[in-house]
Amino acid sequence: MDAAEFRRRGKEMVDLIADYLENIEQRPVYPDVEPGYLRSLIPEEAPEEPETYEDVVKDIERVIMPGVTHWHSPYFYAYFPTANSFPAMLADMLSGAIGCIGFSWGTASEATLVALLAARSRAVRMILASDPQRPETDITSKLVAYSSDQAHCSVERAGMIAGVRMKKIPTEQSDKYAVQGETLRRMIQEDKAAGLIPFYFCATLGTTPSCAFDHITELGPICNAEKIWMHIDAAYAGSSFICPEFRPLLNGIEFADSFNFNPHKWLLVNFDCSTMWVRKRSDLIGAFKMDPLYLKHDHQESGRYFDITFSCYSQSIRFRSLKMWFVFRMYGLKGLQDYIRKHVELAKEFESLVRADQRFEISADVVLGLVCFRLKGSNEVNETLLKRINNGRKIHLVPCQLSGQFVLRFAVCARTTESRHIREAWRLITQLAEEVMQELPN
Amino acid sequence: MDAAEFRRRGKEMVDLIADYLENIEQRPVYPDVEPGYLRSLIPEEAPEEPETYEDVVKDIERVIMPGVTHWHSPYFYAYFPTANSFPAMLADMLSGAIGCIGFSWGTASEATLVALLAARSRAVRMILASDPQRPETDITSKLVAYSSDQAHCSVERAGMIAGVRMKKIPTEQSDKYAVQGETLRRMIQEDKAAGLIPFYFCATLGTTPSCAFDHITELGPICNAEKIWMHIDAAYAGSSFICPEFRPLLNGIEFADSFNFNPHKWLLVNFDCSTMWVRKRSDLIGAFKMDPLYLKHDHQESGRYFDITFSCYSQSIRFRSLKMWFVFRMYGLKGLQDYIRKHVELAKEFESLVRADQRFEISADVVLGLVCFRLKGSNEVNETLLKRINNGRKIHLVPCQLSGQFVLRFAVCARTTESRHIREAWRLITQLAEEVMQELPN
Incomplete structure (x- = not known):
């Protein structure tokens, strides 16, 4: 295929994409095929x-x-959104054509791990400074990291990869599934008394199961006093902080050592695009720096230059900032705020439909675009309901577990979701609930 | 921007991309801007x-x-190629539109780390099986991994991340910068005698500095006998193995535990796209598996299904296989073989230009598309020459160090490179060499 044919085929592909997205709701949202x-x-x-x-x-x-789950269908309510917008697609086309090996971040899971590795390296350095004879393996074997029992599973995986102890901090329904300062303080004291070295806490703003917010205004000062690295994972909720009314959810950020959110979730920037801030960049560089001759260049020591590959484990990274740039410019802050607000409004609309039906209950506060709900009754009846919903393939939801209860997560995801989709989803859910409750009386 | 405007803008973007790629050689290959x-x-x-x-x-x-390095300019000879093809771009457009969270791999650096982590976990399990009381931290503190002193810097970084000892195996010019079986055997014996536990060896087929090939037919049996995980990093050279005449370079693959190459380097699949094979997938799953409720689904235990996010650290991964599929189909094996062969031929053409000039020398065997060469003389004169070449901004090269010598790497990279570009590059290099030698007589 030469450039001339690409001109023709590329234009056909643009139409194919527009057709696909304009008619996406006519497709079954979830595939009806078997693996293989x-x-x-x-x-x-x-x-x-x-x-x-x-x-x-x-x-x-x-x-x-036939094998695709249509993440951008307005009937997709599973996980969290993955962004999709026309400007981002245009930018991605150009980014593919330029095809340079650029700089940016991977995903929130990677940010969590990168922060953990930097924290590990900082902790080892600090202890060696006062006790230079202590073997490094002795230090790392005593390190202990913390996260909420509501944190994303990738936090636990980061602990496995870095080879350090990772403890889950229990949360309660009465505390809205947020980690409390007092609980962290007690665990730190117990662990220190047992000879361990607390060094990392991953706070979550907007957890995956219920969009809970850890109390970072309480947790931050504890971490700072104990020289524990506080990383904030705001993968989903982070996008909402562009709206002043959601900004208070970020209070306490001043205590963080690192912060991450995914524009590819809820800021209209196509997957993948994840951003990370770090208080002190030398902490990152210290954990990853490599200096082979074939990567040396004139600007390395200038201070104006930050080689991001010194601070993550992939050597080569795509030119992702281009699509953020297109999206920020083509939507403007107002357009992006409108988008966030509309999703929150749609979630509130769904919440009020649930609350108006005595057979259902809301399982966690609805703060942003996620509604956790269930049929009053057994886990079994809720599992059956969810199975029935997903087998229908009209809408797609995933579950979570809250205080031992099987809960349905309704996340407003698609860019094109409207009130009519929400109402239709609810009609379908209640209709299936009716069937299930007749078959499985609690 | 709605779908109607996207139809219009998308088609303009297709033309913009075609224009960019058709006229890329008129642009300065390397940017003339300062960081910031x-x-x-x-x-x-x-x-x-x-x-x-x-x-x-x-x-x-x-x-x-103004800030872009044009990796697809036929005047780009730095690092290794990064792929770019029209079918891959078309597929990437579609992949962006579908925007589902799919499954595939990151980069070769990630593959190296994933293999190392799987090897670490396997080694710990094996030792615990015979000595269940031994503390895990005691085991990991004794682990030792190996790679060539020519291996990519990401191998060393993988060791840092996993928190294990990583030793570099020295190579010699007389052995063509390949790791020899005897050297590895001796290091293993010494380390075992010192109480260490050898567990991982990263072999490279096609090193970054000089495209050297470690002797895996010798190294593999040693690793297998010692229960050392042998990972093969063939990031660049791997693409060439689709040609029967280069297939012998892969002899010994049967001893490997894992193998990686990057179609995004030399197989016309746009960045990023990296593939990994593993002998026993349960070794990977064991190292990474996580099971939160929101990721559970019906097919998990069916055996027909392999959840790749169980075997790497990113939770979310792009739908990259689509562009491999487009490229394989649109080029066919023959088209891809022709492409590889043409690059090798162009490298041989450059090699013969160098050999015909008494002032220059070839620094390593030219096996594929990389030519390592230098002016006979001091490192200083070669450093000056390279600086002069890159400051000219017509062509772009990076250096490497071989046996203490500063060497220029001429890697055939762009899809559109022709013999005339090679000859023009050589004319430019010799002209600058002339100048440099007059200023800095050796």
Whole structure:
């Protein structure tokens, strides 16, 4: 394919994309295929001779689409949103064409790990400064990190990767599933008494299960006093902080050592795009710096230059900032704020539908675009309801567990979700609930 | 921007991209700006109101392009190639539109780390099986990993992240900078005698400095016998193995526990796209598995399903396989083989130009698309030559160090590089060499 053909095919692809997105709600949101369905649809080996572009395009519907979960369907309410916008797509096209190896971040999971590694390296340095003879392996074997029992599973994984102890801090429904200062303080004291070295706390603003906010105004001063690195994971909720009315949720940020949120979740920047701030960049550089000759250049020591690959583990990173730039400019702050507010409003609308129905209950405060709800009754009846909902393939939701209860998560995700989709989703849910309750009386 | 405007703007963007790529060689390959140049060109804050798309597009040339290194210019000979092809771009457009959170791999650096973590976890399990009382921290503090002194810097970084000892195996010019079986065997014996536990060896096929190939037919059996995980990093060279004539370079692969190469380097699949094979997938899953309720689904235990996020540290991954699929189909194996062969031929052409000039020498065997060369003489004269070459901004090269010598790396990178570009590059290099040698007689 030469540039001339690309001009033609690229324009067809633009139309194909616009068609796909304009008609996405006519597709079943969740695929009805078994793992491995693809195997029989594609050849065992790559083709010997080139195929025609027409054949490839024909196979998009035949081969690919049947297996796709349509994350941008207005019937998608699972996990959290993954962003999608026309300006971001345009920027991504250009970014692909420039195809330079740029600088930016991976995902929130990576940010959590990067912060943990930097914290580990800082803790080891601090202890060696006062006790230079102590073996490093002895120090790391005593390190202990903390996060909420509501934190994303990638926090626990970060602990496994870094080879350090990671303790979960219990939360309570009565505290809205937020980590309390007193609980952290007690755990730190117990661990120090047992000879351990507390060094890292991952706070979450907007947890995955229920969008809970850890009390960082209480937790931050404790961490600072104990020289514990406080990382804030605001992967989802972070986007909402562009609205003044949600900004108070960020109070306490001044105590953080690092902060991360994902514009690719809720700020209209296509996946993937995750941003991280760090209080003291030398802490990051210290944990990752490598200096081979083939990566040396004139600006390395100038101070104006920050080589992000010194501060994460991937050597090569895509030019992701381009799509943020397109999105910020094409929507403007107001457009982005409107977008966030509309999602929150739609969540509130869903919440009031749930509250108006005596058979259901709300399981956690609705702060942003996530509604946690359930049928009053057993976990079994709720599991059956969710299964029924997802098998219908009209809307898609995932569950979570809160205080031992099986809870349904309704996250407003798609850019195109409107009030009518919310009402239709609720009609479907109540209809299936009716069926389930007749079959499984509590 | 609605779908209707996206149809219009998308088509303009397709033309902009085609124009950019068709005329890329008219641009200076390397930017002539200082770090921070962008700060004065962009506002301090995101715009309050949306801007027009025209304004954004105008700024591509004004703001972005002056800072871009044009990796796809036929005058780019630095690092290794980063792939770029029209089918891959089309697929990436579609992938952005579908925007689902898919499954695939990050980069070779990540593969190295993932393999190291899996190896660490396997080693700990094996030792605990025979000595269940031994503290895990005692085991990890004794672990030792190996790689060539020619291995990519990310291998060393992987050791830092995993918190394990990483030893560099010395290589010699006389052995073509390849790790020899005998050297590894001796280091293992010494380390075991000192109470250490060898557990991981990262072999490289096609090193970054000189495209050297470690002798895996010798090294593999040693690793297998010692229960050392052998990971093979073939980030660049891996693409060439689609040609039968380069397949012998892969001999010994049967001893590997894991293998990685980057289609985004040399297989026409746009960045990023890196693939990894592992002998026993349970070794990976064991190192990373997490099971929160919101990620549970019906197929998890079916055996037909492999959740790749159980085996790497990012939770969310882009739908990268789509662009491999487009590229394999649109080029066919033959087209891809032709592409690899052409680059190797161009490298051989450059090599013969160098060899024909008595003032220069070739510093390492030319096996694939990389030519390592230098002026006979001091490191200083070669450093000056390289600086002069890159300051000219017509072509771009990076250096490496081989046996203490400062060496210039000429890597055939761009999809559009032709013989005339190679000859023009050589003319430029010899002309600058002339100048440098007059100023700095050796």
